[in-house]
Amino acid sequence: MLQRPSVLDLVGLLRLEKDTFSRSERRLIDVVLGDIEVALNSSIVELAALADVSPPTVTRFCRRLGCESFSAFKVRLAQSRFLGQRYLQPPGGPETVPDIARHIVNCVQSTLYKFFESMDGDAVQRASVRIAEASYVLTFGSGGASSMIALELENRLFRLGLKVAASVDHQGQLMRAAGAPKGTVIVASSMSGNNAPLAKALAIAGCYGITRIVMTRPETLVAQEADILLGLDIPEAQDILRPSASRYAFLAMTDVIAQVVATRMQAPAIATMRRIKHQLVINRDGDDTQALGD
Helix, strand or coil: CCCCCCCCCHHHHHHHHHHHCCHHHHHHHHHHHHCHHHHHHCCHHHHHHHHCCCHHHHHHHHHHCCCCCHHHHHHHHHHHHHHCHHHCCCCCCCCCHHHHHHHHHHHHHHHHHHHHHHCCHHHHHHHHHHHHHCCEEEEECCCCHHHHHHHHHHHHHHCCCCCEEEECCHHHHHHHHHHCCCCEEEEEEECCCCCHHHHHHHHHHHHCCCEEEEEECCCCCCHHHCCEEEECCCCCCCCCCCCCCHHHHHHHHHHHHHHHHHHHHCHHHHHHHHHHHHHHHHHHHCCCCCCCCC
């Protein structure tokens, strides 16, 4: 029996381990991966005939995959097909550099328009007031784009003179939530809204009376822990090769929050930014028109 059936989905397992199977089993794999729908609708005798092997070979093949029977094999195959349907067929999309670039720019523009049209301005205002008045700000995110947002929000807020720290580690988030001083505000992001460890850290923060501002999809596990929800529900495209466009909505929300906070703070934020710019001009490039950072 293979040692990793519970780690990988069945389709992924067959593709990864194909070379370790016998010749007759590889024929079975070719039939299954060649048309999963046919394999699911075939009896054990029919599948054996398609692969030119005997039914007992099919049974041994199923058991090697950790399936007690042919029926159990078909259940796992159906689950694998359902969970990753878009990844089972060759993608169809732009292929040349100009076409790919045009496609990405169009998707980014569409995402930003959707963000603007759906943004809850009142919620952003309330969140920005709490951030501006906080004694300490924690930014939470993990798993990829959400980690980037946590770090970017830290980057945007520290230059306004706010005490802020980012955490992209689940256990670190839990400990920081439990140990946060009075007056702390947490700003968390989750693109899926299904990040259970993040939701747990936020729940702990709630027990200690910490204000929780959450950027995520509404009506999700993480959204349920928000005191102020900044809903972002941008559907992902079907092109599996194109990077996620929804992260641009999170970046836009981050910039909106940062500027609303800066606008509210005014003089203290400007004073801090001026000190930073002074040092950059002196020590980096002598050019006041460059970005406040790099």
